[in-house]
Amino acid sequence: MTTLTIRAPASSANLGPGFDSLGLSVPLYTTLRVTPQAQTQVVPLGPELEGTPADTSNYVYRAMKLTATRAGQTLPPARVEIETEVPLARGLGSSAAALVAGIVAGNELLGRPLDDESMLDVAAREEGHPDNVAPALFGGIVVATLDRLGTHYVRLDPPAHLGVTVLIPDFELSTSKARAVLPKQYSRADAVHALSHAALLAAALSQGRLDLLQHAMQDYIHQIWRAPLVPGLSDILEEAHLHGALGAALSGAGPTVLCFHDTREDTARLHAYLHSVMGKNGLSGRVLDLPIDGAGTQVTREQKEECQEQNAL
Ligand SMILES: Nc1ncnc2c1ncn2[C@@H]1O[C@H](COP(=O)(O)OP(=O)(O)OP(=O)(O)O)[C@@H](O)[C@H]1O
Numbered sequence: 001m002t003t004l005t006i007r008a009p010a011s012s013a014n015l016g017p018g019f020d021s022l023g024l025s026v027p028l029y030t031t032l033r034v035t036p037q038a039q040t041q042v043v044p045l046g047p048e049l050e051g052t053p054a055d056t057s058n059y060v061y062r063a064m065k066l067t068a069t070r071a072g073q074t075l076p077p078a079r080v081e082i083e084t085e086v087p088l089a090r091g092l093g094s095s096a097a098a099l100v101a102g103i104v105a106g107n108e109l110l111g112r113p114l115d116d117e118s119m120l121d122v123a124a125r126e127e128g129h130p131d132n133v134a135p136a137l138f139g140g141i142v143v144a145t146l147d148r149l150g151t152h153y154v155r156l157d158p159p160a161h162l163g164v165t166v167l168i169p170d171f172e173l174s175t176s177k178a179r180a181v182l183p184k185q186y187s188r189a190d191a192v193h194a195l196s197h198a199a200l201l202a203a204a205l206s207q208g209r210l211d212l213l214q215h216a217m218q219d220y221i222h223q224i225w226r227a228p229l230v231p232g233l234s235d236i237l238e239e240a241h242l243h244g245a246l247g248a249a250l251s252g253a254g255p256t257v258l259c260f261h262d263t264r265e266d267t268a269r270l271h272a273y274l275h276s277v278m279g280k281n282g283l284s285g286r287v288l289d290l291p292i293d294g295a296g297t298q299v300t301r302e303q304k305e306e307c308q309e310q311n312a313l
Pocket residue numbers: 011013030049052058059060082083084087088089090091092093094095096098132173174175176251252253254
């Protein structure tokens with residue numbers, strides 16, 4: 001009997017002005033163990049997944065079925081165990097990690113009918129934007145577009161010496177709530193500001209121009225509207241560069257805040273600053289230094305001996 005293990009990383013989307021189009025992956029993982037068996041069983045494990053459905057309505061299993069639908073095949077029954085280190089509804093792409101892990105699991109069970117580009121397209125259409133699912137699938141930093149013609153992307157290797165510090169508050173903020181506060185329309189000036197800064201940010205990341213990050217990460221598309229939902233965000237966006245950050249942004253839809261740092265420098269000063277912002281705003285949470293995950297979603301197969309009953313004659 002073969003058990004498949006699928007491990008999909010967390011991700012941080014937007015990075016400031018790259019709204020719905022730019023993201024990177026970090027090494028906190030959603031892991032599935034999938035074993036073919038006669039009846040389908042969905043088993044969420046661990047405290048983070050308490051309350052998620054233990055049946056085929058689970059988001060991971062629904063993602064597995066998306067692969068079958070795109071491939072025009074039927075998913076074989078399997079036991080699906082789900083664990084995650086990605087905190088839910090914090091802006092670290094928990095839904096994208098679950099979605100991508102499920103799509104990849106479905107693809108493996110069906111004999112890989114979909115190529116990487118098709119899996120990305122299935123994931124991006126389901127999520128509505130590609131900025132979390134693309135780095136969850138491919139790792140590194142990914143620039144991606146989604147339109148009626150398909151999903152297109154470029155994956156960048158993370159620049160040397162670029163590290164991430166995240167402040168993960170203890171409260172949840174759902175993406176739908178954080179999208180509901182955004183305006184329906186923007187002025188031409190705002191559009192030009194966003195596209196020029198997003199283009200500069202992508203170019204700076206591709207060439208390792210860490211000196212440009214602070215400027216390139218300026219954003220007026222989503223962060224100012226979401227700031228009232230995330231105490232301390234405005235302070236961090238304005239001040240983090242004075243405390244050792246190379247640039248700062250709301251991570252995805254929040255409430256996590258991401259700062260870039262230079263891995264050759266000590267981050268103690270940045271940590272102290274981020275803890276002081278939490279204290280000032282009465283927040284609890286964690287501050288973590290993380291590298292950028294370069295590998296994306298990984299699949300391993302484990303062959304297990306089946307127990308055979310011995311007939312005692
Ligand atoms: N491993 C999982 N198993 C089942 N459901 C999950 C899993 N991970 C996430 N989800 C679902 O996704 C929801 C969180 O998605 P949401 O888009 O609000 O936030 P996020 O993906 O963590 O953050 P962001 O999109 O801002 O980066 C959870 O409340 C849960 O319903």
